Amino acid sequence: MGESTQQLEVWCAGEDWCSITSTATLIGKKWHTVVVHRLLDNGPLGFNALQEEIGGISSKVLSDVLDDLEEKQLVDREIVNEKPVRVEYSLTELGESLEPVIDAMQTWGKQHLAAASDKDSSIA
Secondary structure, eight states: OOOOOOOOOOTTTTSTTHHHHHHHHHHOSTTHHHHHHHHHHHOSEEHHHHHHHHOSOOHHHHHHHHHHHHHTTSEEEEEEOSSSOEEEEEEOHHHHTTHHHHHHHHHHHHHHOOOOOSSOOOOO
16 A cells, blocks of 8 residues: 555644644544444445444444545545445545554554453443
8 A cells, every 4th residue: 555645634733743633533533443444454345334344333323424534535435336326435545544543553452451340441
């Protein structure tokens, strides 16, 4: 995968903390990273296939997440002209460039996070 040259405009450009904050804002919602991760692993998917790959996400929430990721230029929505007509979601080049970030988050989580015990569920 080549290095992406596309850049998004951000309000805090020039601040040393801006890149961290802006990246967290792009993918920081609960399901955003999961959608990106599933599309990285599986390639383009239809809505129902993506929902099945994720598990535990309602159609409404998935639709909202996909709309948000599309607006943020991380996901592309393509209408496939088949009968019946269906929609397929894929990562844009910018979305694909998140792979090392998602991989690092997964690695860190596997090393440092554990299932909450019944008496202590401090991570929500």
